[in-house]
Amino acid sequence: MDVVLLIHVLGNLDYRNLQQAQLVCRRWYSVISDDSCWRHAFEINFGSLPLRRLGESSWRKEYLKRVQLLRGFQSGKHIVRFDPRIGKVDQFFLDYQDGWMYCGSLERGMVAFCHPSTGRVEKGYVYFTDDHVPAKVECMLLDRHRIAVGSATGTVALVSDFKDRANYVITRFTGFHLGPVTCLAWIPDLPGALLTGGLDGTVKLWDVKSKVCVRTLTGPTTSPIRTIACDKRLGVLAGNDIGDVNFWAVDVTNLLEESASLPSLNSTSLSTTRTLSNRDPSRPGPVSAIAYDAKTASAVVAVSSDSTSNILQWDVRRGTVLTEFAGGHAARISVTTWHQSSAAGKGNDDRLLLATGDVEGSICIWDVPKAPLIVPSADAKPTIVKPSRSLKAHRSPITKLLVDGFKVCSGATDGSVKLIDLLTGRCIRTLVVRRIRGGNDGLGAGGGAGGAGPVSDKATVRCIWAGHYQVVVATGDTVKSWDFSGISASAGKGKSRKGAGGARGWVSRHVATNPRTQRRLQQVQQRMQIRDDVRDDRWERDLERDAADESFRLAVKMNGHSLVDRGGGDAGGKKMTESELMSYAMMVSMENLHVPSVGGEDEPYDKDLMEAMEKSLLDEHSVVQPALSQGNRDSFSQHKVSPPQEANTWARRASTYGSSAGSSASSLARSGQWDSLLERYEVRPGRYGVGGSNSGNLTGAGGPSVAHGNVTVAQRLPSQAISYAAAGGGTGGGIEDEELQYVLELSKVEK
Numbered sequence: 001m002d003v004v005l006l007i008h009v010l011g012n013l014d015y016r017n018l019q020q021a022q023l024v025c026r027r028w029y030s031v032i033s034d035d036s037c038w039r040h041a042f043e044i045n046f047g048s049l050p051l052r053r054l055g056e057s058s059w060r061k062e063y064l065k066r067v068q069l070l071r072g073f074q075s076g077k078h079i080v081r082f083d084p085r086i087g088k089v090d091q092f093f094l095d096y097q098d099g100w101m102y103c104g105s106l107e108r109g110m111v112a113f114c115h116p117s118t119g120r121v122e123k124g125y126v127y128f129t130d131d132h133v134p135a136k137v138e139c140m141l142l143d144r145h146r147i148a149v150g151s152a153t154g155t156v157a158l159v160s161d162f163k164d165r166a167n168y169v170i171t172r173f174t175g176f177h178l179g180p181v182t183c184l185a186w187i188p189d190l191p192g193a194l195l196t197g198g199l200d201g202t203v204k205l206w207d208v209k210s211k212v213c214v215r216t217l218t219g220p221t222t223s224p225i226r227t228i229a230c231d232k233r234l235g236v237l238a239g240n241d242i243g244d245v246n247f248w249a250v251d252v253t254n255l256l257e258e259s260a261s262l263p264s265l266n267s268t269s270l271s272t273t274r275t276l277s278n279r280d281p282s283r284p285g286p287v288s289a290i291a292y293d294a295k296t297a298s299a300v301v302a303v304s305s306d307s308t309s310n311i312l313q314w315d316v317r318r319g320t321v322l323t324e325f326a327g328g329h330a331a332r333i334s335v336t337t338w339h340q341s342s343a344a345g346k347g348n349d350d351r352l353l354l355a356t357g358d359v360e361g362s363i364c365i366w367d368v369p370k371a372p373l374i375v376p377s378a379d380a381k382p383t384i385v386k387p388s389r390s391l392k393a394h395r396s397p398i399t400k401l402l403v404d405g406f407k408v409c410s411g412a413t414d415g416s417v418k419l420i421d422l423l424t425g426r427c428i429r430t431l432v433v434r435r436i437r438g439g440n441d442g443l444g445a446g447g448g449a450g451g452a453g454p455v456s457d458k459a460t461v462r463c464i465w466a467g468h469y470q471v472v473v474a475t476g477d478t479v480k481s482w483d484f485s486g487i488s489a490s491a492g493k494g495k496s497r498k499g500a501g502g503a504r505g506w507v508s509r510h511v512a513t514n515p516r517t518q519r520r521l522q523q524v525q526q527r528m529q530i531r532d533d534v535r536d537d538r539w540e541r542d543l544e545r546d547a548a549d550e551s552f553r554l555a556v557k558m559n560g561h562s563l564v565d566r567g568g569g570d571a572g573g574k575k576m577t578e579s580e581l582m583s584y585a586m587m588v589s590m591e592n593l594h595v596p597s598v599g600g601e602d603e604p605y606d607k608d609l610m611e612a613m614e615k616s617l618l619d620e621h622s623v624v625q626p627a628l629s630q631g632n633r634d635s636f637s638q639h640k641v642s643p644p645q646e647a648n649t650w651a652r653r654a655s656t657y658g659s660s661a662g663s664s665a666s667s668l669a670r671s672g673q674w675d676s677l678l679e680r681y682e683v684r685p686g687r688y689g690v691g692g693s694n695s696g697n698l699t700g701a702g703g704p705s706v707a708h709g710n711v712t713v714a715q716r717l718p719s720q721a722i723s724y725a726a727a728g729g730g731t732g733g734g735i736e737d738e739e740l741q742y743v744l745e746l747s748k749v750e751k
Contacts, residue, residue: 069469073484080117084114084479088107089104089463089476090107092465096117103479150184154176195228195236223244225239239287244277247272276319302333309358323368329358337402338354394414402464406421412461431471470484
């Protein structure tokens with residue numbers, strides 16, 4: 001049989017049978033060992049050749065690598081869900097193999113440090129204020145050893161040395177934007193520089209070492225900058241809100257050297273070299289993404305407006321359109337991303353692989369052609385490129401996309417993430433990050449094709465990271481991690497990887513040869529999936545219930561039971577102000593102070609004592625009050641102990657002492673000491689404010705007296721002190737001494 005015919009015949013076998021056929025004879029071994037046989041088998045089994053190879057050196061390795069990845073994502077998994085405790089997670093940066101992860105929040109202006117495979121949140125946070133407190137920031141850019149931050153006031157800061165989270169360094173640059181900072185960008189292969197864009201329409205180049213602004217790049221308009229791309233040798237590209245892209249042909253390395261030698265040139269302005277204008281000025285929209293290819297001096301620019309979107313490939317050197325990507329989306333593009341392979345392998349290239357998602361849940365994969373080395377003429381028409389793959393992934397707007405040579409990861413507002421095989425277009429796995437009411441199929445997501453209403457912002461997928469077998473997703477304040485490698489980083493500690501790998505190999509061989517075992521394994525996986533989903537729902541429901549109970553307890557503590565509605569409304573129709581809350585708290589504390597003990601053995605004695613005091617007060621008031629003539633009133637008014645303000649203060653203090661006296665008199669064993677104390681200080685029953693006066697208490701003709709709660713203490717002051725107080729020269733210093741002595745005596749009685 002001819003070799004070519006034999007290759008076509010053997011190419012119809014799967015990879016297991018193909019490996020076994022090598023053992024038939026030497027001729028078959030030599031034919032199957034040829035790379036063209038595996039290439040033909042790859043095309044027959046997968047339907048087509050891949051858009052991008054995985055960097056393998058032969059088609060046999062490419063074939064086996066893809067089969068291994070597919071089987072890994074379709075088999076078991078290890079799920080970890082955790083809360084970094086920073087509020088809404090807007091960005092994260094991680095290295096799954098080394099076991100570290102940075103989670104950043106713009107609303108609180110802080111960064112947490114976690115372990116992606118175990119969910120452990122480390123102690124300590126990084127804040128961007130000098131006093132280490134949370135404060136909102138406008139934008140953030142995370143890197144392995146540094147964090148760049150832009151504020152609403154236009155200032156820029158850089159955080160470094162945050163390994164221990166205790167002595168991290170915050171470097172604040174000199175200078176600022178005339179408005180909030182809108183975007184940040186690192187310069188590839190140049191760690192000593194930073195680019196920032198602002199709401200004022202300018203781009204600033206910062207020198208990290210000297211903390212100064214090297215140059216200010218200005219454009220023809222003041223439209224806010226939304227995205228930045230740069231090459232340290234060729235120049236800087238910046239897209240604005242109206243769909244234009246400004247290009248500055250500058251050498252960033254030379255600018256930094258000039259800044260060190262000529263500091264007087266710092267912060268000077270540089271005008272734009274060229275503007276790549278929006279081809280449809282009547283429909284302006286922000287530039288959502290820029291992919292800059294420095295080798296061919298070309299840039300792929302995505303512009304999204306409310307009504308339409310367009311993706312163009314520009315020749316930056318001449319400002320002409322090389323390629324127009326059309327025919328993919330019927331709705332507005334919501335997210336754009338790309339992948340450029342850097343792996344060197346046989347048959348592998350470094351062309352851009354572009355992925356776009358729209359608000360109706362569709363995904364398009366574009367194979368970006370290489371820009372020609374020979375510059376075309378200015379009147380040449382652009383090349384029209386159709387999408388290589390068109391996928392209907394979600395039924396709600398797509399918010400995040402990630403693409404590589406094997407798969408596409410897409411996240412939507414319905415809280416789900418789908419892993420799609422880039423080669424065949426089939427969904428490998430659907431990952432539910434956060435379940436929502438109505439299901440995670442997009443029916444409850446607002447803004448989509450089948451949207452029935454708005455969903456919570458907590459369910460929207462904000463960040464996605466994907467490795468060979470791991471996927472990490474952030475929604476709201478929650479991070480969820482999947483590991484499909486069979487042995488997670490946490491489970492592999494303390495166990496023999498050799499033994500685990502041998503067991504897994506035996507299971508895979510047994511499952512491959514036994515259909516009944518395959519069905520049982522699928523049932524077990526389905527049960528485990530249902531159990532994990534129920535556990536996640538219960539965990540989320542418990543968190544929401546705890547948060548609602550904590551909020552209710554706080555509201556009851558501040559407003560009281562009568563003014564708080566369990567359902568979240570106001571039972572009383574309005575809430576108490578701060579002053580009313582303070583008055584209410586003081587009133588409650590005074591009531592608790594004056595209320596006697598209830599249910600004790602001394603309660604009858606306290607009740608009899610109070611009734612006796614009340615009766616004596618009424619008897620004395622009925623006798624003394626008519627006997628006071630106008631002259632007597634005038635004579636007694638000359639002997640006021642203190643002015644009205646001092647009397648009010650003294651009355652408040654006296655109420656406390658009277659309560660203490662009442663509680664101390666509740667013991668029958670100390671009744672004799674109490675009687676001697678009353679006789680010594682001439683205490684007579686009475687109430688504060690008899691006769692309607694707040695300045696004193698006139699209980700008889702013997703002199704002024706002061707009310708102490710439910711009893712009245714007659715003052716025994718020298719005549720000089722009384723005349724001095726009556727003349728207005730003092731406020732009754734003897735009264736204070738009398739008060740102190742009376743309190744000391746009461747404390748002895750209580751002991």
